[in-house]
Amino acid sequence: MNKKNNEVLKKRATLIDVAKLSGLSTGTVSRVLNNHSSVSDEARKKVEDAIKKLNYVPLSTARSLAKGISNTIMLSIIEENPILPSTWRYELPAVQGIYDYLKDTSYSLQIGIGFVEEAKKSKFFENLIKDKYVDGLLILGSWPINYKSLLYLEDRNIPYVLIGCRSVAPTRAEVSFDNHGAIVKIIDYLVQLGHTKFALIGGLKEQIHMIDRAKGFRDALLARDLKVYPNLIKFGDYQIDSGYQLMLELLEENPRPTAIICGNDFMAAGAIRAIHDKGYRVPEDFSVVGFDDNEVAKVISPQLTTIKVPVFEMGHLAVEKLCSMIQKDKEIEEITILPCELVIRSSTGKCNQKEKI
Amino acid sequence: MNKKNNEVLKKRATLIDVAKLSGLSTGTVSRVLNNHSSVSDEARKKVEDAIKKLNYVPLSTARSLAKGISNTIMLSIIEENPILPSTWRYELPAVQGIYDYLKDTSYSLQIGIGFVEEAKKSKFFENLIKDKYVDGLLILGSWPINYKSLLYLEDRNIPYVLIGCRSVAPTRAEVSFDNHGAIVKIIDYLVQLGHTKFALIGGLKEQIHMIDRAKGFRDALLARDLKVYPNLIKFGDYQIDSGYQLMLELLEENPRPTAIICGNDFMAAGAIRAIHDKGYRVPEDFSVVGFDDNEVAKVISPQLTTIKVPVFEMGHLAVEKLCSMIQKDKEIEEITILPCELVIRSSTGKCNQKEKI
DNA sequence: TTGTAAGCGTTATCAG
DNA sequence: CTGATAACGCTTACAA
Numbered sequence: 120m121n122k123k124n125n126e127v128l129k130k131r132a133t134l135i136d137v138a139k140l141s142g143l144s145t146g147t148v149s150r151v152l153n154n155h156s157s158v159s160d161e162a163r164k165k166v167e168d169a170i171k172k173l174n175y176v177p178l179s180t181a182r183s184l185a186k187g188i189s190n191t192i193m194l195s196i197i198e199e200n201p202i203l204p205s206t207w208r209y210e211l212p213a214v215q216g217i218y219d220y221l222k223d224t225s226y227s228l229q230i231g232i233g234f235v236e237e238a239k240k241s242k243f244f245e246n247l248i249k250d251k252y253v254d255g256l257l258i259l260g261s262w263p264i265n266y267k268s269l270l271y272l273e274d275r276n277i278p279y280v281l282i283g284c285r286s287v288a289p290t291r292a293e294v295s296f297d298n299h300g301a302i303v304k305i306i307d308y309l310v311q312l313g314h315t316k317f318a319l320i321g322g323l324k325e326q327i328h329m330i331d332r333a334k335g336f337r338d339a340l341l342a343r344d345l346k347v348y349p350n351l352i353k354f355g356d357y358q359i360d361s362g363y364q365l366m367l368e369l370l371e372e373n374p375r376p377t378a379i380i381c382g383n384d385f386m387a388a389g390a391i392r393a394i395h396d397k398g399y400r401v402p403e404d405f406s407v408v409g410f411d412d413n414e415v416a417k418v419i420s421p422q423l424t425t426i427k428v429p430v431f432e433m434g435h436l437a438v439e440k441l442c443s444m445i446q447k448d449k450e451i452e453e454i455t456i457l458p459c460e461l462v463i464r465s466s467t468g469k470c471n472q473k474e475k476i
Numbered sequence: 477m478n479k480k481n482n483e484v485l486k487k488r489a490t491l492i493d494v495a496k497l498s499g500l501s502t503g504t505v506s507r508v509l510n511n512h513s514s515v516s517d518e519a520r521k522k523v524e525d526a527i528k529k530l531n532y533v534p535l536s537t538a539r540s541l542a543k544g545i546s547n548t549i550m551l552s553i554i555e556e557n558p559i560l561p562s563t564w565r566y567e568l569p570a571v572q573g574i575y576d577y578l579k580d581t582s583y584s585l586q587i588g589i590g591f592v593e594e595a596k597k598s599k600f601f602e603n604l605i606k607d608k609y610v611d612g613l614l615i616l617g618s619w620p621i622n623y624k625s626l627l628y629l630e631d632r633n634i635p636y637v638l639i640g641c642r643s644v645a646p647t648r649a650e651v652s653f654d655n656h657g658a659i660v661k662i663i664d665y666l667v668q669l670g671h672t673k674f675a676l677i678g679g680l681k682e683q684i685h686m687i688d689r690a691k692g693f694r695d696a697l698l699a700r701d702l703k704v705y706p707n708l709i710k711f712g713d714y715q716i717d718s719g720y721q722l723m724l725e726l727l728e729e730n731p732r733p734t735a736i737i738c739g740n741d742f743m744a745a746g747a748i749r750a751i752h753d754k755g756y757r758v759p760e761d762f763s764v765v766g767f768d769d770n771e772v773a774k775v776i777s778p779q780l781t782t783i784k785v786p787v788f789e790m791g792h793l794a795v796e797k798l799c800s801m802i803q804k805d806k807e808i809e810e811i812t813i814l815p816c817e818l819v820i821r822s823s824t825g826k827c828n829q830k831e832k833i
Numbered sequence: 834t835t836g837t838a839a840g841c842g843t844t845a846t847c848a849g
Numbered sequence: 850c851t852g853a854t855a856a857c858g859c860t861t862a863c864a865a
């Protein structure tokens with residue numbers, strides 16, 4: 120009673136069954152399945168009827184073997200270790216964007232997760248996919264990729280697209296977001312509010328997003344003839360506590376900043392807490408900006424002005440690109456940088472500090 | 477220069493190449509590959525040398541076809557639409573738990589994402605995997621699963637494990653967490669602090685986690701001879717605003733609760749904001765408890781007492797169970813409920829309301 | 834212990 | 850437009 124009757128178990132119908140039932144050959148059935156043009160309407164109909172009747176579904180592995188393709192795309196997620204809370208928020212929308220595109224294709228999405236340390240090794244991708252059979256690779260991460268590791272993919276002629284990361288050597292295709300431009304946007308907005316003394320509470324210094332943003336920070340200030348105070352540029356680890364700590368330090372600096380740009384919303388939350396603890400107000404005394412538009416942005420008070428990153432779109436675009444690389448065997452060589460959106464809430468305001476000349 | 481020399485492109489070595497190089501037959505090579513015992517050490521060594529020399533890796537699809545297994549496990553994620561922020565936090569740890577187990581096996585992890593509405597249809601799983609070839613299915617969601625849909629899996633004899641969800645009809649294997657017990661833990665703790673008037677700010681009423689928790693809420697109160705006030709039990713949608721709104725309503729109720737248990741940390745954040753807006757304090761006037769131990773719990777003030785759900789472990793356990801179902805062709809019939817952890821922070825405290833007799 | 838050869842379910846080539 | 854039939858790369862009886 121517990122065990123299913125194995126004799127009764129419906130054997131999966133095969134293409135041969137379909138051929139027999141429809142009275143046609145396997146070749147014709149296959150042609151119908153693959154939408155080849157040279158099939159008479161009559162034959163097509165017979166085959167389709169048989170397929171329906173038998174509830175036939177082609178076996179993907181057999182198909183792969185015969186065609187020499189896998190119809191599988193692998194998403195390699197490279198994570199910080201220990202995992203930062205913000206990565207949850209970053210990765211899943213990307214996965215969704217990818218799946219959203221793939222669900223209307225015949226591709227399957229396979230997943231592999233590795234840590235940054237492993238991804239630094241030169242055999243990372245080889246180990247990841249050597250016993251798999253994938254048509255292409257999507258690489259999602261926030262740290263530089265070991266180029267040697269990518270060489271394996273080049274050798275095997277497996278197309279790949281980097282999402283939000285890059286390698287030291289130039290790669291074929293990348294989809295990323297405009298870290299640099301996002302900071303420029305923030306600074307433009309704050310300058311308009313009268314701010315002139317900017318501080319940066321950065322996240323992990325070596326992480327590529329942060330590198331770009333730190334550069335954007337300097338570039339934007341210089342371009343507006345504003346001074347870059349090296350003592351107002353600090354780096355932490357993306358966690359609340361480090362935002363808190365660094366903000367305390369900033370309060371002791373000279374000059375004191377009036378606007379603080381943070382590496383993510385958590386650090387911004389920490390910074391705001393530090394400001395409050397010292398008896399100051401946001402945004403009256405200090406304007407604070409986050410990054411990511413994490414949920415915390417709406418939970419803390421004042422609600423956070425921050426940057427929204429188009430992660431879903433990045434995933435979508437990346438996989439679209441990958442598929443056309445696979446199908447057309449085209450060598451797309453392209454770096455796409457998606458713009459970010461400045462979300463203005465209540466943690467930023469007019470600069471109230473009187474200018475000392 | 478742009479195009480790779482296709483002639484030069486290393487053709488992947490096949491088992492036949494290995495056989496030739498080693499001077500043995502394909503059968504023997506295959507036996508070595510599959511660790512069959514009846515191979516002489518000498519032959520084994522020759523084969524292994526050849527494998528190394530040729531950099532040979534078996535082609536998974538060919539293997540699958542010959543063996544009649546796919547070595548692939550599919551994770552079906554069923555999401556709310558629109559997606560709730562808290563789901564990001566819930567799903568990825570589960571994926572990691574699953575992958576963490578799978579990475580040491582020969583299984584690949586494939587992913588499929590669907591929305592709750594689709595999952596209600598009777599052909600959901602059929603549509604999901606009919607053109608795939610998977611050995612087993614992991615089902616991750618927070619809503620009741622259409623049993624008819626599962627019947628397809630039963631018919632095809634594809635084992636599956638539900639994670640955090642269930643079906644109306646009994647299913648073979650489930651891994652979930654103890655919603656009911658978590659609420660009991662919370663109430664025990666609050667009773668100890670002197671609270672007697674409890675309110676529930678629930679999330680989506682039909683969601684299975686919420687159903688269990690609402691039941692736990694009533695059961696725990698009754699078991700302690702405390703009164704269940706129906707007007708203090710309200711349901712929202714897991715968002716901050718709804719927590720805020722429902723808390724405002726609670727402040728008008730009679731009796732007024734002194735302890736509020738919320739459906740998740742976001743609703744708790746909203747509730748706390750409402751309390752503050754009305755000039756009361758947490759935890760002096762009201763104790764508030766969240767659920768999930770989301771990042772926001774540490775960001776808001778006071779920091780939130782909440783429940784931590786073992787999502788990683790659930791994923792890990794579920795896939796372990798699934799694999800043994802696949803391998804041993806064993807009919808595991810088992811529901812595993814993992815305990816949750818009460819994380820005590822600063823949003824809860826002694827009840828300061830004087831008892832009116 | 835080893836080799837041979839027949840599958841596994843499709844696709845693709847080549848005649849017809 | 851259709852039908853045979855040889856691949857695709859590997860596993861697994863069955864023989865030796």
